[in-house]
Amino acid sequence: MALRHAVLAALLDEELSGYQLTKAFDLGVANFWHAQPQQLYAELTRLEQDGLVTGREVVQDNRPNKRLFRVTDAGLAELEHFTALAAKPSFIRDDLLVKVQAADHVDTETLIARLTERSAFAQAKIDLFGRLLHTMRGDRTEEEFLRHGERIGPYLTCLRGLAFEHGNRDWCERAAAVLRERQGAHVRN
Amino acid sequence: MALRHAVLAALLDEELSGYQLTKAFDLGVANFWHAQPQQLYAELTRLEQDGLVTGREVVQDNRPNKRLFRVTDAGLAELEHFTALAAKPSFIRDDLLVKVQAADHVDTETLIARLTERSAFAQAKIDLFGRLLHTMRGDRTEEEFLRHGERIGPYLTCLRGLAFEHGNRDWCERAAAVLRERQGAHVRN
DNA sequence: TGTTACATGTAAATCGTTACATGATTGA
DNA sequence: TCAATCATGTAACGATTTACATGTAACA
Known part of the structure; x- marks a missing residue:
């Protein structure tokens, strides 16, 4: 709970x-x-x-x-x-990853479309979190804020959210690129 | 479902x-x-x-x-x-992040302990996923495997898992370092 | 002899999502 | 006038977790 x-x-x-x-x-x-x-x-x-x-x-x-x-x-x-209390490990539960797991058995075009959508969504969150972080630290640098800021909890969690969405975006781009290249190679053969 | x-x-x-x-x-x-x-x-x-x-x-x-x-x-x-179907966005739901959000209101030592535990857990998964990836690609390079491998779905999802745990570990280390430094500064004052 | 791995479930409780419901105000 | 925002819920359903339950075989 x-x-x-x-x-x-x-x-x-x-x-x-x-x-x-x-x-x-x-x-x-x-x-x-x-x-x-x-x-x-x-x-x-x-x-x-x-x-x-x-x-x-x-x-x-x-x-x-x-x-x-x-x-x-x-x-x-x-x-x-x-x-x-010991924190429970946090597990990934992601529709999109299920779809990619099945990559070699489902339509590639469709999968690339899903990856592109998710990448855009992640980018939007990256932008949002960037703005939130800036608002929280004001004109201080991140180092300065984290050293002396009065309330750093929300800043730290926002940093995690940002890194998570960076991970999402980069992985989506990479996976889409791999699928596109394999598709191209297949067509040419 | x-x-x-x-x-x-x-x-x-x-x-x-x-x-x-x-x-x-x-x-x-x-x-x-x-x-x-x-x-x-x-x-x-x-x-x-x-x-x-x-x-x-x-x-x-x-x-x-x-x-x-x-x-x-x-x-x-x-x-x-x-x-x-459009994939649902995947949300984070993480006990540990809730605890860090409350960082400025709860005991710092305890929080650092939780972050250290999670970091070790993440490192164990990083090691595991590294081994899984190696097993899947055999003696091929990653580039080579992703270009010509016969079954890349599980490899791609494992890459996401690996990046996620890297994100976890790095963030835990950073957050713990920040909390430790603030604790030290406070004690000296 | 005790623990771990193999192998599969049922039942209850909790948590999370989706659908339905209501009603005022602001702004385009 | 239509959509969006403010403001708060109930009810039904689906998903997940936790507890309970059983029994064999391998290994130390």
């Missing part, structure tokens, strides 16, 4: 509503956890029942009212406890 | 029993999908019911009898169809 800890970790920096959390989980938080809005609303309810977060109603004029949540001391203690 | 396609892809090269599949999903196949033995046995049963694989009983003297499965033509067509 790590979704609850992901939510707690995401709420450490600021009070957020369920809706804002879903936005966060679409952007930066997606570097370390991914979840649907429905999961987040449900988890917030449970976390509040368990006293790990507290919500306060914020009345708004123009927009629907919302509830902002922040982590309680009990929530912080729960995170501390969670950190002390 | 991509587990079924992962199983089909894993069975492309050789007839395997459920037990052998669980071993494969512990090793190479874990580069593109991860699953528990219970899932695999259940999925094999469903796949056979749906006619996508066929099993044959192999009577053994010393060991319990086993059933070896291979992909049928219908199974191959299903894989082809699956490949034509």
Whole structure:
């Protein structure tokens, strides 16, 4: 049950509503956890029942009212406890890799199309993460920020997300290139 | 429902029993999908019911009898169809990243311990994947193998797994180094 | 004699995705 | 007026994990 800890970790920096959390989980938080809005609303309810977060109603004029949540001391203690446990290894589960595993048995054109799509997706995330990192460190260099910054957790996780997407993009390009070359060679023979 | 396609892809090269599949999903196949033995046995049963694989009983003297499965033509067509669909983006869901996200709020020593554990785990997989790749390409160079090898799908997915674990190891080392340096600076102040 | 590997499952619980549902406001 | 954004859910289904269950044979 790590979704609850992901939510707690995401709420450490600021009070957020369920809706804002879903936005966060679409952007930066997606570097370390991914979840649907429905999961987040449900988890917030449970976390509040368990006293790990507290919500306060914020009345708004123009927009629907919302509830902002922040982590309680009990929530912080729960995170501390969670950190002390051995982390489970993180496994890859990727549709695209399944398709590439079958590369020699399925249509090459189709596979190259999938790789190209994924590569573009990865590039978009690379750009996004680059901007996020820049926002976090301001005009400091990365070294300087990591040495003396006040809040480096989100920066470090974003670095992992960036490296992951670099890995995705580079691998997609390489695999597509290999398939294209083999296709060419086959046609010429 | 991509587990079924992962199983089909894993069975492309050789007839395997459920037990052998669980071993494969512990090793190479874990580069593109991860699953528990219970899932695999259940999925094999469903796949056979749906006619996508066929099993044959192999009577053994010393060991319990086993059933070896291979992909049928219908199974191959299903894989082809699956490949034509847009691949879902693959998201990270990682305990360890949740812990690092909370870095500035939890105990640093503990976090460094988790990062060190993960780094060692990643290194072990790097070694394993290096050996697997070498086995697949034999005495050919990688370039040569990828150009003319007869079965490159598993090689390409293993390359992705290798890059992923390199990313894991390098990031863990970096994050641990950053935390250690900040800890040292704090103690001296 | 005890542990590991071989071999295959069932059942319960938890987690995650997809579909459905509602309603206001802002901006094009 | 139509789409997008804000705001929050319920219900059904599918996927995954964990616990329980069984038995033989090889090896140290």
